[in-house]
Amino acid sequence: MCSPSAFECTLCESLNFALVGSPLNTRSSISNRRRRQFAGLLSALVLANAGSGCSKPERSQPNVLLITVDTLRADRLGTYGFNLETSPAIDRLAARGVVFERAIAGASFTSGSHASIMTSRYTREHTIGYMNGGTRLEGITTVAEIFNREGYQTAAFVGNIMLNRSIGLDRGFEVYDDELPHAELNRGFAFERIAEQTTESALLWLNNRDHRPFFLWVHYQDPHGPYTPPPEFRGRFRPEFKPNEKPLPILDAVTGLNGIPSYQELDGIRRPSVYETRYAEEIAYADHWIGELISQVDANPSDSGTIVVFTADHGESLGEENLYFSHGSTTTPDQAHVPLIIRAPGLPEGRRIETVHHVDVMPTLLDLVGFEVPADTSGIALGPIIRGDSPLPDRLVYCDEGFDLSAYGPGGFVRVGDILAAWNSGETNRLPMMAPRWAAYRWAPGEDWQVVDEINASSKTAIRSYFRQAIPMVEAEKPSHLRVERLRALGYAE
Ligand SMILES: [Zn+2]
Structure with missing residues (x-):
């Protein structure tokens, strides 16, 4: 079967012409003999087309995973310094790739990042803006659309209802699998x-794809709460009770402020160290x-190899600023600092300390396969920086969830807005208003962030210019009653 992009190739244009522009469609003006001739031509075209995979002319291109x-917080992985063996497979990938120690998420919620x-x-x-589930992506080219247009076979497999196809991230994917068959342990409607x-x-x-190079996106939902690892992983780590650790109240709300969010409750457990352990499991x-997926991909190598990019959509607060087991509220490093690992043929392995961001993923991938990067992207291609061909330009990168925004640069971040103040004022409609609070912090991965006195004037100007932009959000289709129940269960809908 032809994909939409297939009509760009000569064979497919011929096939399209034969179907639409020929007398074959004019039954009254064609004899049976002529109809058989056209049928034969169509068969030949279809056979030739099947041989070509209906793609652009043959060329050698790497696969992309x-x-x-x-x-997933970066600091819960071995390669980012965690002391439990949570990530042997990801660590193996890191050992063969480039590890970015300071990678920042676009947002602290799923659909935006x-x-x-x-x-x-x-x-x-x-x-999509700062709404999680109420808006959809429109009018902007996606990386999947470019790969598909350039002859790649594209597929996505996602595990979170916030990534269901109604938010528009399915664009460019020939297959978009958003089947969510599993009910959470404690809530049968989630x-x-x-x-x-x-x-x-x-x-x-x-194992059933055609011969075109592939662009495959696989999203894993598991570390998202409630933390319910399957039996073979539960008990793998022993909780490390902290000095003076106190049991937390279980909240009616999903916020996680000063207690355990309602959607996270596990069997009445109130000790935070138990939740942290389950999260690690x-x-x-x-x-x-993930290790199984990567090893299966590597077991079937293509001539041009496979590019693997690994990241997380956002982190999780584990008690920072009294927020527990939640995300989507702040843009501080507990929720903004994510892993980013790139393994690509010809790219030197190593660790990098530059501040990079989710917006760099698309230009990096396009550049690595030799496709033109659209001029209006906000990120930069990291390949030339890794190879030493060019330095990273001075810039700030933004983690932005609406009420709360942090601009990250070398050595620290500037935070504008205050979600806690918004909650305390009773404001809950998530308007993109910035509370009049600016604060600058020194921060390095693995360390607590510390307030510093001064905010650089040019940083302030750049941040103001960013957050004053109008947000062109497009409303998504109204969710069904069932979907609203699922969103509420995941802690996204009030
Ligand atoms: Zn998420």
Whole structure:
């Protein structure tokens, strides 16, 4: 079967012409003999087309595997310094790739940060904006559309309802698998897909694809709360009780401020260290299946190799500023600092300390395969920087969730807005208003952030110019009653 992009190739244009412009469609003006001749021509074209895979002319291009993990803090992975063995497979990938130690998420919620990954635009530059689930992506070219247009076979497998096709991230994917068959342990009306099922679906597609190079996006939901690792991973780590650790109240709300969010409650457990341990076990479980996916891809190498990009959509607060087991509220490093690992043929391995961002993923991938990077992207291609061909330009990068925005640069970040003040004032409609609070922090991965006295004037000007942009959000289709129930279960809808 032809993909939409197939009509760009000569054979497909011929086939399209034969179907639409020939007398074949004019039954009254064609004899049976002529009809048989056209039928023969069509058969020949279809056979020739099947041989070509309906793609652009043959050429050697690397495959691309993009892995995103939901709610994964960089500092919970071994390669980022964690002391538990949560990530042997991801660490193996890191050992063969480039590890970015200071990678920042586009947003601290799922749909916005994935939109930044797929379009190279910040929160205020794409139509999903700061809403999680209420808006959809429109009018901006996605990286999947470019790969598909250039002859790649494209597929996506996602595990979070916030990534369902109604938000528009399915654009450019020939296959967009958003089946969520699994009900959470404690709430039968909340659906997701766990790593084993996601991996099996992706591998089934991989083993039945055609000969075109592929662009495959696989999203793993598992570290997202509630933290319910399967039995074979539960108990893998022992909780490390902290000195003076106090039990937390279980909240009615989903915020996680000073307590355990309602959607996270596990069997009445109130000790934060137990939740942290379960979170680590969820990461270990996802890591196991990520390892399976990567090894299956590597077991079937193509002549041009495979580019693997690994990142997370955002992190998770584990007590920072009294926020527990939640995200989507602040833009500080607990929620903004994500892993970013790139393994690509010819790219030197190593570790990098430059501040990079989700918006860099799309230009990096396009540049690595030799495609033109659209001029209106907000990120930069990291390949030339890794190879030493060019330096990283001076810039600020933004983690932005509406009320709360942080601009990250070398050595620290400037935070504008205050979600806690917004909550305390009773403001809950998530308007993109910035509370009049500016604060600058020194920060390095693995360290607490510290307030510093001065905010650079040019940084202030750049940040103001960013957050004053109109947000061109496009309303998504109204969610069904069932979908609203699922969103509420995941902590996204009040
Ligand atoms: Zn997420």
